[in-house]
Amino acid sequence: MFELEYKGANCVIITTKKAKIVVDPRLSIVGMKDVSTKDAVELCTESRFSVNSRDANIMIEGPGEYGVAGLDIKGIACQRHLDSEKDSKQSTIYRIEAGDLRVGLIGNIYEKLSDEQLEKLGVIDILIIPVGGNGYTLDASGAASLVRLIDPKIVIPVHYADSSIKYEVPQSGLDLFLSEISAPVEKVSKYKLKQLPITQTGLSIIEVTRS
Secondary structure (H helix, E strand, C coil): CEEEEEEECCEEEEEECCCEEEECCCHHHHCCCCCCCCCCEEECCCHHHCCCCCCCCEEECCCEEEEECCEEEEEEEECECCCCCCCCCCEEEEEEEECCEEEEECCCECCCCCHHHHHHHCCCCEEEEECCCCCCCCCHHHHHHHHHHHCCCEEEEECCCCCCCCCCCCCCCHHHHHHHCCCCEEEECCEEECCCCCCCCCCEEEEECEC
8 A cells, every 4th residue: 555645845645555754744834734643654856855853663865774663764964955065965765665656755855866876776666756947946957857767657746836835946937847858747636556566668657636
């Protein structure tokens, strides 16, 4: 079992048979209510997106390898979108393995990944990636380039224009990203995957509406 809810910005809630993962739960940074991480894995692409809850099962906000609740999680240090190569790497991308399912989680990073970073990320089934751009996160073109490099079966875009979210920088709409990638699009309120492994050929985009 794999279920995904989208809460806005980079925040998603992933539920498997054994675990609950809350990604970047500090939504107060965009004028919304923070998401509870009680009894969950709090997983953050940057430390500023953490709520540092004492009620979380575990809090992960950096590079390393972690095993918790039947999950194997690998964090890979990355350059943030606005930082230079000389700056320390303050963002983390993640590879999450839940049984036969491999999930890639991308935050607000510079669009070019090194061969070493791509090798650590490995083969990915589902890729969660921001697309809103405008100098804050990956734009449609940069996100599409990374999708082609990583070559997942399913892409779930996040962090795009939403009239009820007060982004620090205005974000572009999802249509720009969809126009960059010619792939079938399915719109759902919650993404549910019951059968593993994913056997489809070709790329699909899942638009998960914010809950």
